[in-house]
Amino acid sequence: MDGPAGVEARIAEIQGRIAALSAPARPPVAGGPAFGTALAQAVTGTSAASTAAPGVLGPTAALTAEDHLAAARLRSGAPVSGGLTADGAPQELAGYGNGKVPASALSPIGQGSHRLWAPAAEAFERMHAAAARDGVEIGVTDSYRSYEAQVDLAERKGLYSQGGLAAKPGTSDHGWGRALDLDLDGRAQAWMRANGAQHGFVEDTPREPWHWAFTPVR
Numbered sequence: 001m002d003g004p005a006g007v008e009a010r011i012a013e014i015q016g017r018i019a020a021l022s023a024p025a026r027p028p029v030a031g032g033p034a035f036g037t038a039l040a041q042a043v044t045g046t047s048a049a050s051t052a053a054p055g056v057l058g059p060t061a062a063l064t065a066e067d068h069l070a071a072a073r074l075r076s077g078a079p080v081s082g083g084l085t086a087d088g089a090p091q092e093l094a095g096y097g098n099g100k101v102p103a104s105a106l107s108p109i110g111q112g113s114h115r116l117w118a119p120a121a122e123a124f125e126r127m128h129a130a131a132a133r134d135g136v137e138i139g140v141t142d143s144y145r146s147y148e149a150q151v152d153l154a155e156r157k158g159l160y161s162q163g164g165l166a167a168k169p170g171t172s173d174h175g176w177g178r179a180l181d182l183d184l185d186g187r188a189q190a191w192m193r194a195n196g197a198q199h200g201f202v203e204d205t206p207r208e209p210w211h212w213a214f215t216p217v218r
């Protein structure tokens with residue numbers, strides 16, 4: 001699968017599978033034609049190393065849980081509470097597009113350079129402090145994720161729907177600054193399962209106990 005022909009074939013295959021996944025009623029918001037361009041850049045550009053693992057997005061892979069959740073959300077068209085659009089976007093960020101939100105529109109969460117949608121950032125800081133009072137440390141490994149980073153992650157770790165660990169690019173809650181990947185020891189995992197929801201963070205993706213999505217608590 002080396003050379004331009006191989007790359008073109010991979011892109012066509014992946015686009016076909018994504019079209020099949022999201023065909024029913026996908027609003028013209030995120031993803032779409034830009035995906036091929038971004039993927040082509042990811043394949044031919046910065047992530048040359050990814051071509052060493054051509055099986056990552058191979059035909060045997062299936063849709064991941066994050067994909068299913070995102071697709072269900074898109075198909076439902078149902079309003080989501082808490083200032084979110086039907087496809088899970090914070091209303092004030094929806095205009096940017098998933099993974100296209102500028103850092104200036106996101107808020108720091110007090111951990112490294114990590115940023116989230118402002119209500120999620122505030123909730124995390126409160127939750128982190130509450131955990132600390134209980135002697136529990138909640139580490140953060142990932143937060144907002146750009147569209148390009150989502151494409152790169154899909155290349156490296158495979159689509160969740162295909163047994164991998166990456167959402168379909170343009171659908172991840174990380175792309176709205178609404179999800180955190182946490183570094184949790186056993187005690188911290190138990191603390192999050194007992195207390196996360198009251199701060200709006202829910203473990204919503206099977207096979208990813210580190211992934212916590214935020215929905216405002218009303």
Ligand SMILES: [Zn+2]
Nearest residue numbers: 179180181211
């Ligand atoms: Zn995650």
